[in-house]
Amino acid sequence: MQKIEVTGGVALEGDVRISGAKNAVLPILCATLLADEPVTIGNVPHLHDVVTTTRVLAGLGAGVTHDSDGSHIVVDPRSVDSHVAPYELVRTMRASVLVLGPLVARYGAAEVSLPGGCAIGSRPVDLHIRALEALGAEIVVEHGFIKANAGRLRGGNVAFDMVSVGATENVLMAATLAHGTTVIDNAAREPEIVDLAVCLRAMGADIEGEGTSRIVVRGVERLHGAHHDVVADRIEAGTFLVAAAMTGGRVTATNARADTMDAVLAKLAEAGADIGIDGDRICVDMRGRRPRAVDIITAPHPAFPTDMQAQFMAMDCIAEGVATIDETIFENRFMHVNELMRLGAEIHIEGHRATVTGVERLSGAPVMATDLRASASLILAGLVADGETLIDRIYHLDRGYEHIERKLSGLGARIRRID
Numbered sequence: 303m304q305k306i307e308v309t310g311g312v313a314l315e316g317d318v319r320i321s322g323a324k325n326a327v328l329p330i331l332c333a334t335l336l337a338d339e340p341v342t343i344g345n346v347p348h349l350h351d352v353v354t355t356t357r358v359l360a361g362l363g364a365g366v367t368h369d370s371d372g373s374h375i376v377v378d379p380r381s382v383d384s385h386v387a388p389y390e391l392v393r394t395m396r397a398s399v400l401v402l403g404p405l406v407a408r409y410g411a412a413e414v415s416l417p418g419g420c421a422i423g424s425r426p427v428d429l430h431i432r433a434l435e436a437l438g439a440e441i442v443v444e445h446g447f448i449k450a451n452a453g454r455l456r457g458g459n460v461a462f463d464m465v466s467v468g469a470t471e472n473v474l475m476a477a478t479l480a481h482g483t484t485v486i487d488n489a490a491r492e493p494e495i496v497d498l499a500v501c502l503r504a505m506g507a508d509i510e511g512e513g514t515s516r517i518v519v520r521g522v523e524r525l526h527g528a529h530h531d532v533v534a535d536r537i538e539a540g541t542f543l544v545a546a547a548m549t550g551g552r553v554t555a556t557n558a559r560a561d562t563m564d565a566v567l568a569k570l571a572e573a574g575a576d577i578g579i580d581g582d583r584i585c586v587d588m589r590g591r592r593p594r595a596v597d598i599i600t601a602p603h604p605a606f607p608t609d610m611q612a613q614f615m616a617m618d619c620i621a622e623g624v625a626t627i628d629e630t631i632f633e634n635r636f637m638h639v640n641e642l643m644r645l646g647a648e649i650h651i652e653g654h655r656a657t658v659t660g661v662e663r664l665s666g667a668p669v670m671a672t673d674l675r676a677s678a679s680l681i682l683a684g685l686v687a688d689g690e691t692l693i694d695r696i697y698h699l700d701r702g703y704e705h706i707e708r709k710l711s712g713l714g715a716r717i718r719r720i721d
């Protein structure tokens with residue numbers, strides 16, 4: 303079991319290149335199943351979840367090839383000969399459920415294992431199922447599988463009771479090949495959905511309204527091949543910029559998309575950071591200053607992203623003042639709290655609200671990662687704690703951050719991976 307050891311006390315300085323977004327490349331890989339020609343995807347991050355998704359596609363019979371440095375993937379869906387996404391793959395990555403919509407739309411059949419919950423919540427898929435049923439799919443859930451059948455899907459009206467990124471993506475993909483027009487109301491507005499729509503349009507889909515809460519899709523007969531470069535990862539960028547603010551340094555995220563990060567950048571400015579934006583470069587300068595505590599309320603985009611909640615909690619742990627953090631999206635996304643308290647943080651939880659009282663110093667200790675973004679918050683805390691922090695179960699980290707210790711070392715952090 304690999305661990306990461308961080309020695310605190312270094313103010314980070316320098317540039318860090320942001321990779322393609324995990325939460326965009328995963329649905330885009332699934333969308334290749336809709337085409338009848340190969341699709342090339344660029345700016346692909348080297349992540350474990352990407353490997354898992356390519357395994358799911360290969361398991362369906364698709365041809366998957368990588369170029370030498372792995373930053374491009376070509377998926378050839380013409381050899382797809384199965385419509386079953388097996389439990390052993392889906393349980394390791396719930397985003398595999400995103401093959402459901404494309405398989406039903408393209409082949410009229412799909413069997414996808416129920417993804418099951420994870421550390422941050424039960425993560426049901428009822429909204430995915432109801433949305434696809436609105437397009438005419440017949441879906442039963444039995445023996446741990448979602449079994450869907452359809453002739454050709456027909457356009458329909460989908461009005462989500464609550465905003466769901468994955469359910470919006472599944473029905474958006476399915477609607478591209480349905481017969482007729484689909485209107486999706488209360489759609490998720492995340493930048494990763496916009497990127498998916500841009501890729502689908504390049505493949506010949508007829509979509510408008512992505513990025514707003516109403517998306518209209520006019521079904522077409524087929525989707526052809528395309529080349530799409532994945533949008534920059536706003537959560538990875540946010541994570542490194544919070545690291546700059548916490549350590550009192552100055553870091554520039556390059557190859558980034560500031561226009562997808564308004565809520566995060568506003569909170570960093572509120573914490574006292576000087577922020578400079580120049581094209582695809584975002585600079586956060588907090589040299590010689592301690593962050594001020596900032597209140598956080600997570601909510602669907604364009605509000606503050608739940609995937610940045612743990613990272614800002616780490617910053618509030620050493621900030622000046624008291625902050626409240628309300629997690630409104632997932633029912634159990636405070637798993638990092640106990641571990642941060644082992645480092646000396648003062649946090650009180652009441653329901654979905656954590657109250658954080660900033661302390662002058664944290665002290666390094668062995669801690670355990672529980673989920674992807676919790677792992678990141680523990681590394682951030684380790685960067686400012688006295689002495690060594692040893693983080694266990696870092697396989698969570700490798701699912702969503704490309705070579706994080708290499709990128710942080712490049713900014714001067716004392717961090718290393720040990721077996």
Ligand code: EPZ
Nearest residue numbers: 325397425426427428429430465466467468609631632674
């Ligand atoms: C996506 O998950 C992201 N994952 C998550 O990022 C992110 O935290 C989340 O969106 C919210 O932004 C990917 O894109 C691969 P949801 P998703 O459906 O689609 C409930 C990370 O760290 N819900 O928007 O699963 C659900 O339980 C990951 O990169 C239902 O009740 O999120 C949650 O409470 C973590 N029924 C809320 O909706 C459903 O059918 C929002 O979930 C679907 C969701």
